[in-house]
Amino acid sequence: MPELPEVETIRLGLERELVGRTVVSVDWRGSAFRKASPQPLNQLAGRQVLHIDRHAKFLFVRLDNGATWLVHLGMTGKLLFHGLGDAEAPHTHLRLELDDGRELRYVDPRRFGMLRLYGPGQLVEDVDHYGPDALDPAFTATVLADAMRTSRAPMKAFLLDQTKVAGLGNIYVCEALWRAGISPRRKACNVAKAKVVPLYQQILAVLQDALADGGTSFNDYVNTIGDPGTFVSNLAVFQREGAPCLRPGCPGQVTRIVQSGRSTFYCSRCQR
DNA sequence: ATGATCTCCTGAGCGC
DNA sequence: TGCGCTCAGGAGATCA
Secondary structure: OOOHHHHHHHHHHHHHHOOOOEEEEEEEOOOOOOOOOOEOHHHHOOOEEEEEEEEOOEEEEEEOOOOEEEEEOOOOOEEEEEEOOOOOOOOEEEEEEEOOOEEEEEEOOOOOOEEEEEOOOOOOOOOOOOOOEOOOOOOOHHHHHHHHHOOOOEHHHHHHOOOOOEOOOHHHHHHHHHHHOOOOOOEHHHOOHHHHHHHHHHHHHHHHHHHHOOOEOOOOOOOOOOOOOEHHHHOOOOOOOOOEOOOOOOOOEEEEEEEOOEEEEEEOOOOO
């Protein structure tokens, strides 16, 4: 569900509302997730939150004892602030009672997310194989060009590959390729050199535009106070199958194809 | 080693 | 109303 702009929106919410708070008590339901936590989540009890980092779609909640609580929302994960007595949504897996009389809850119907508590000094390994975050200065046009030169994967798969550049998902890959006028089917190594810098610029632009709108919401994405993002009205191709291409002067229409088992939306007329 | 496919899980939407 | 099918914003494991 959430990609970089949505996760960054949540990070900003946590920075405002969670940093400085202490966890009074933990209600962990022990639900089975795809990856178990290295340390029991009950050990969040008594910890104060110092700050929140993000790499790609992972959140790093830094705690006062040197521990790190890693959160990944998968497709349907939500982190939400609630009052103590608020009714509980289905698929609530974790409730953290905070010292300001509120609760932070993790809700995730599909349980594709990850909640992983690393002890003090324990190294977080989940992003070891990841490439640079798409909005980090370490991600440059040169880095992108070097990775593209050696990959025969179609551009769609290439940009979804978190080891190349981290943080993009299905929506923003489709949107960035449309903005740059590159076919999602074109092999990365076959993209004209002259198109690499524009692609780099459009990746940053679409992420920043979406972030400014609080992300994209279809069904269930909401930020930490339950508000949806509004970028859906600015999507050019994603979930617009059959609609006219929005590029000025382009007579094409948006097509949906399946690549590596996932939907790709693009205009075959102006994305070459 | 790279790229494609399968898998985890639940819910929504659709056609019949 | 209900059944069965397809699809969903992610990513790790497995297979060719």
